[in-house]
Amino acid sequence: MTGPVARAAGSLALHHRITADLAARIRSGDWPPGRRIPYEHELMASYGCARATVSKAVQALAAAGLVERRRRAGTFVARPRVQSAVLEIPELQAEISGRGQAYGYELISQQRRRLAPGRPDEARLRPAGAVLEVVCRHLANGAPFAVEERLISLAAAPEARSADFRLTPPGAWLLDHVAWSEAEHRIAAVAADDLTAMRLSLDPGRPCLVLRRWTWRAGEAVTFVRQTFPADAFELVARFAPGGFSQASGLPAVRPD
Amino acid sequence: MTGPVARAAGSLALHHRITADLAARIRSGDWPPGRRIPYEHELMASYGCARATVSKAVQALAAAGLVERRRRAGTFVARPRVQSAVLEIPELQAEISGRGQAYGYELISQQRRRLAPGRPDEARLRPAGAVLEVVCRHLANGAPFAVEERLISLAAAPEARSADFRLTPPGAWLLDHVAWSEAEHRIAAVAADDLTAMRLSLDPGRPCLVLRRWTWRAGEAVTFVRQTFPADAFELVARFAPGGFSQASGLPAVRPD
DNA sequence: GCTTCCATTATGTCTAGACATATTATCCGG
DNA sequence: CCGGATAATATGTCTAGACATAATGGAAGC
Numbered sequence: 001m002t003g004p005v006a007r008a009a010g011s012l013a014l015h016h017r018i019t020a021d022l023a024a025r026i027r028s029g030d031w032p033p034g035r036r037i038p039y040e041h042e043l044m045a046s047y048g049c050a051r052a053t054v055s056k057a058v059q060a061l062a063a064a065g066l067v068e069r070r071r072r073a074g075t076f077v078a079r080p081r082v083q084s085a086v087l088e089i090p091e092l093q094a095e096i097s098g099r100g101q102a103y104g105y106e107l108i109s110q111q112r113r114r115l116a117p118g119r120p121d122e123a124r125l126r127p128a129g130a131v132l133e134v135v136c137r138h139l140a141n142g143a144p145f146a147v148e149e150r151l152i153s154l155a156a157a158p159e160a161r162s163a164d165f166r167l168t169p170p171g172a173w174l175l176d177h178v179a180w181s182e183a184e185h186r187i188a189a190v191a192a193d194d195l196t197a198m199r200l201s202l203d204p205g206r207p208c209l210v211l212r213r214w215t216w217r218a219g220e221a222v223t224f225v226r227q228t229f230p231a232d233a234f235e236l237v238a239r240f241a242p243g244g245f246s247q248a249s250g251l252p253a254v255r256p257d
Numbered sequence: 258m259t260g261p262v263a264r265a266a267g268s269l270a271l272h273h274r275i276t277a278d279l280a281a282r283i284r285s286g287d288w289p290p291g292r293r294i295p296y297e298h299e300l301m302a303s304y305g306c307a308r309a310t311v312s313k314a315v316q317a318l319a320a321a322g323l324v325e326r327r328r329r330a331g332t333f334v335a336r337p338r339v340q341s342a343v344l345e346i347p348e349l350q351a352e353i354s355g356r357g358q359a360y361g362y363e364l365i366s367q368q369r370r371r372l373a374p375g376r377p378d379e380a381r382l383r384p385a386g387a388v389l390e391v392v393c394r395h396l397a398n399g400a401p402f403a404v405e406e407r408l409i410s411l412a413a414a415p416e417a418r419s420a421d422f423r424l425t426p427p428g429a430w431l432l433d434h435v436a437w438s439e440a441e442h443r444i445a446a447v448a449a450d451d452l453t454a455m456r457l458s459l460d461p462g463r464p465c466l467v468l469r470r471w472t473w474r475a476g477e478a479v480t481f482v483r484q485t486f487p488a489d490a491f492e493l494v495a496r497f498a499p500g501g502f503s504q505a506s507g508l509p510a511v512r513p514d
Numbered sequence: 515g516c517t518t519c520c521a522t523t524a525t526g527t528c529t530a531g532a533c534a535t536a537t538t539a540t541c542c543g544g
Numbered sequence: 545c546c547g548g549a550t551a552a553t554a555t556g557t558c559t560a561g562a563c564a565t566a567a568t569g570g571a572a573g574c
Contacts, residue, residue, distance in 0.1 A: 087344035188492035189446035207464030209446040235445035
């Protein structure tokens with residue numbers, strides 16, 4: 001039932017090679033958007049392999065959004081949509097250390113309370129009743145880098161009741177204590193209010209970047225965090241690089257650079 | 258060579274069902290990070306299907322980053338890394354229309370020039386020589402929504418030489434005239450300078466969200482755009498939802514909601 | 515001309531294997 | 545006790561099929 005498996009010299013699996021080949025022709029504009037790419041049977045013939053193999057390769061392109069597949073019709077180069085990109089959300093400690101700066105952490109307050117119904121940000125955590133509110137500050141080389149205000153649902157993470165955030169940032173603690181989750185981030189610019197300005201050693205009204213993140217676990221609200229950065233402290237990066245495919249998966253990969 | 262293909266009643270392909278099953282157990286915390294999930298042969302037995310099928314299902318989990326696979330060792334639940342998320346970069350016309358507001362567009366200036374070596378933003382477009390510089394403004398219900406300053410490489414997009422951006426926003430024009438591309442986005446907060454403040458009808462110094470995007474095509478610089486939004490005009494959204502898998506691909510999908 | 519029906523066809527899913535490859539546990543010798 | 549050779553094994557890749565499904569284009573009928 002089996003023929004000898006002829007592997008290309010390049011030590012790259014054939015289906016990865018096919019994916020890369022096709023992606024290159026698409027990215028170069030050789031095959032423009034809307035154009036049909038060869039049928040699986042044609043690719044099968046031209047690469048001399050089974051249909052399952054080219055199918056896997058073309059699936060990877062489809063997963064990356066480079067092509068669209070239509071039964072009976074064929075596979076077509078998709079119209080580019082630069083409308084989504086992979087956002088890199090740094091862990092602050094790593095971000096600061098990565099710049100060669102000294103990371104510092106200070107707890108400002110830690111208290112139990114109930115959700116305030118009036119605040120829309122908190123409303124999204126709704127199912128949660130009692131929360132732990134942690135306010136802290138991240139420093140780079142001793143200068144304020146970010147203020148972090150966090151709510152942790154005690155229903156979702158009861159261990160937080162006895163956690164001590166005087167030395168450990170709550171983000172790091174949560175990473176170790178809460179399993180897989182979904183999250184939504186919102187990124188905005190704001191003027192520093194008086195309290196935030198004081199905590200960041202800024203003049204009130206100065207621009208700040210605000211990152212808000214809601215996290216759920218299995219549909220249950222776990223935590224809400226609001227990080228405020230002085231405008232010149234840092235910026236977020238997002239990349240869109242449909243050309244690179246990670247070895248293992250066929251997922252679009254960020255450029256190694 | 259083939260047995261009858263027993264499809265589950267749910268009309269969902271088996272491998273998708275397996276992926277969803279396993280993802281649910283991971284997301285629920287049932288299988289914590291670091292735990293080994295059943296071997297392919299075990300899953301094969303418990304779902305009563307071929308190894309290729311469970312393999313495809315587990316591959317999808319690996320592609321989504323929920324598990325890590327190690328030869329000879331098995332497949333393990335990955336430690337969660339909320340460090341990347343899918344950023345939704347709106348097309349401004351769609352964004353504004355989607356809010357039920359009237360979209361407006363105004364060209365401010367359009368001229369040919371060479372790259373200015375002094376500006377670091379422009380340096381990244383380096384291989385490009387002559388560029389077209391387009392400055393324009395997007396309006397929502399008549400109020401300034403964003404200022405857009407764009408450079409288009411005339412080497413990469415010579416058709417731009419004869420394009421007329423008085424009525425068509427350059428972003429839309431480029432979508433139709435340039436094929437697949439890579440892009441990098443940077444998101445920051447800034448204080449409005451005098452010129453930007455005037456164009457956005459703001460007081461100078463007021464906070465603004467700035468989105469800068471560099472676009473390459475097959476390694477060649479195509480365009481650089483800088484969009485400046487008043488802080489209260491809008492915010493960017495990014496989602497991280499490893500639990501949902503799109504039908505076609507096994508890519509993590511954003512929540513439909 | 516228009517709609518309905520049907521054959522065609524490209525992709526979607528799946529099987530039961532095979533061999534390749536990397537890694538790990540174990541065994542053995544020094 | 546430690547380090548290196550070895551065997552075991554889980555995943556990685558691939559084949560040559562099979563049937564399922566959906567969409568399309570055209571033919572037949574109104």
